[in-house]
Amino acid sequence: MRSVVSRRRLLAGLLLAPLLTGCFASGGGDGTSEGDAAGGSRLRVALAFPPAENLSPYGADATLLSRLGVTEGLTALDANGSAAPALATSWTRENDRTWMFTLREAAFQDGEKVTPDAVASALTHAAEADPEPAALSGVTLEAAKEGSDKVRVTTDAPDPALPLRLTSPGLAILSPKAYGDARPDPVGTATGPFELTEVNGATAATLDRFDDYWGGRAQAAGIDARFIADGTARTNALRTGQVDIAEAVPVSQAASLDQETRKETATTRTTSLLLNTKSGAFEDAGLRAAAREAIDTSVFAEDVYEGVADPGAGIYGPAVTWAADLRTAPTGRAEATDPDGTTVTIATYDNRPELPEVAQVLQQQLERAGFTVKLEVREYSRLESDALAGKFDAFVGARNTLLDTGDPVSILASDYTCDGAYNLALLCDKDVDRAVEEAEGLADTDKRRRAAMAAEAAVLGTDAVVPLVHQRIITGVGTDVQGVILDPYERTLVGTGTRR
């Protein structure tokens, strides 16, 4: 009788085995196969953020697509933060509201040619998208074909920063096929050196080299991307050789990587303390000044970020290469008054593990100066609306100062003006508004930058924001990998020259 039972169990086991193996994720782990017929081996990349919106280029997934070399726009950001040619080879400003872009000869990954019609339709879809891509916030644009290789872009209001705006990953150009459904589908319809072939939910994605890329064939045969949300797990994946590149290694794990595998890049991301200027204790400019004077920013860069950051200098950090030379001293600062035990609440989020630590150090520094400090730590999505509604006295957050548009003025407009959509300091100051408005109207790059720095000085003058650190991002790169693009704007990671 025993043997009957065990035989039955064996049979059940055999029947179950294929069923169970179906439950494991496919691919990814076995991407070690060296090379294929076309040459070059596949890259294994661990990314921090899984696709949140089915890889729609209009939302948060846009950066993911451009980091993997899938999508491109008409223009791209160069190392100095200026617009550089991408799908457009050149552009001219015809009048206040109109720009003309000349396209290069290129092909979509589905075999179609990149025509002015296709580009105009792609831009029109982006302009009509709901919700609008962040780069088009507050902008209405129209795009139309002009001749055989030109596209004319017209905006409602004068937009001197349009070429910079078009560098945004959210304004990627996709083939007409991509726009069938509600959301554009970038699988096999983009123009970059790598083509998405398979997306496995929030777990993994497979990319193959696009052989007809206008910039030449990529050296890697393809990419196996994995989305690993946990920072420690991502680092472990690199350390155990499961991946070749791991993005956004957390500071707490950096020490576990060898010097050759950890690459630091200064980023445009600034961690700052934003003070609620509209209600609560920090409505008083004197107390804001007292808080600013109480804070010793060197501690954060040295100790909390373990040297993987630079002390806060202004809204723009060292990754914005031109900012330091043009910076002027903040104007119109108030005299500090004695806090005398005033109670304040500092809110922050734990999605970036360093932020709660920053807040706790801030707490101690402010309490030494005479404040009484309470902390509120939540997950970001549970915090944002309360912070924007002014429920806290102060907010500690990390903000990429150039991400959406590549234009330095945009962040000032959205974060520090009366009408700003992401104004966490709830600042409404007419000097700041005037300075920002002036900068927004300038087309000349150099003048625009100078005006932006003048506006920065005006913002800092209100003490609504205390820049704490300018973060550097740590990318873990396996020793046999070459050509990883360490981009301060965090828009690219893998390019045609990346190989293993």
Add this chain to the structure above:
Amino acid sequence: MPAVVQALGVSLMLMAAALVVAAGTAAAVCARTLRLGVRRRLHQRRGAGGTAAVLAALPEFLLASVLAAVVGVHLGWLPALGWYGPQYLVLPALALGLPAGALLGRLLDDMLPAAFAEDWALAAAARGIGGREVARMAVRRCVPGLLPNIGLFVTGLTGGAVAVEQIFDIPGLGRTTLQAAVAQDLPVLQAGTLALVLLAAVAGSLARLAGRLLIGPALRDSALPSLHRPERSGPRTAPLVYAALLLAVVVLGLVRDPLAVDTGARLRAPSPAHPFGTDSLGRDVLARIGHGAFGTLTLALAISAAALVAGVLLGLLPRLSEPLADTVNAVPPVLAGLLVAGVAGSGAATPALAVAAVAWVPLAAHTSALLAQERAAVHITATKGLGASRLYLLRHELLPAVVPPVARHALLRLPSVALALTALGFLGLGTQPPDPEWGLLLAENQPYVERAPWAVLAPAAVLALLGLLAVTAAGGVRLPRRQPTAAVREPESAVVPVGERV
């Protein structure tokens, strides 16, 4: 929907593997009692399964971090993360199965001596039935009392293994529903919760069915001997030692400053100046443990006590509590927290309410399972025959038999209650930094487990000490007063995997 189905498949597989590990762990925990029981030498059994209590007090996420860092990265024996084949199952299953198995093993171990003391065991020994067979029957006699808890464990692991799924990057259901809850992705959340509720219903029915198969006829005919005899637990020194140790740590910590941030001295190894080292902001770990003790312990004790009362009361009404328990247990813990916060607002009492709202479930399940057996006991029939009222039966026969093991169960779960409070922290509920609450200490130092193990191991050790204290203070059952018989044969192997017949 396909995403949920796939995640469910992954979670079920992980759960099955964890169940195997748990069965093995439980078997190891009970091995000594089984061996001694078969030889009828249970009077020699001393100590109350300290290792098991320590293991049961270990937080899963800590075990997972340590396993991933040590076995996965440093030794390289098994993959540190991913989900690509059977070898990827081992570490997560260990992290989930060891504490759970230790808990179940402790509960089983608690009942075994009584089973060996029953007449059939003596008769079997006298008839010369093999030791292995007797051990098997003893386990079979005790498992029905645990079955509902095994059922709960199955559902709990499928939906609640978020931390372990994150550390090992496993695309399971816990993570999927958590992400959906945070992103307010209702379709996925609904599908995930529905899958869990269905699973809970299936697991609950299976557990009941298995219970009926194992002892059904005896239950129907009220022909069970009682498993619970009055205990004679002599005074023991162990709990005093543990209590003194715990007290010493707390007192030494209390005289230090838990909030003094000194970022220059971060992650220092233990030294005379900082006996337990410092954390990532240079704060003294000993001071934080000492100052966190009062808040952590009082709240955890209060919740455990409330859960015990609620569990026993609801356990008395199985018809009401069984479906309720299955449903409540199926709801992912984070969702439960969100729901309670939605009803009660995010006040100071909300996290305690949210934890208490689920903490009674295993206790109620345990109570009703024991009660079903107890009601079927021969001496109850006899008492009934003597004309005892239902109230009398309840007060003098049923409750005294059921409450002690359930109370010990509640004490065993004390550390996990303390940890559950912390798990709600990220919703903005519960303790906020820089409060030195113990769960928070573990959570905030977890990223540094490799660089500064002391900052995590010290609070974990104190939690384990608490577990030890709880178990030994409750007193293990040391029953048999019979003499070993000469007719006992040497057992070939007394270890029987608990899951074998389940």
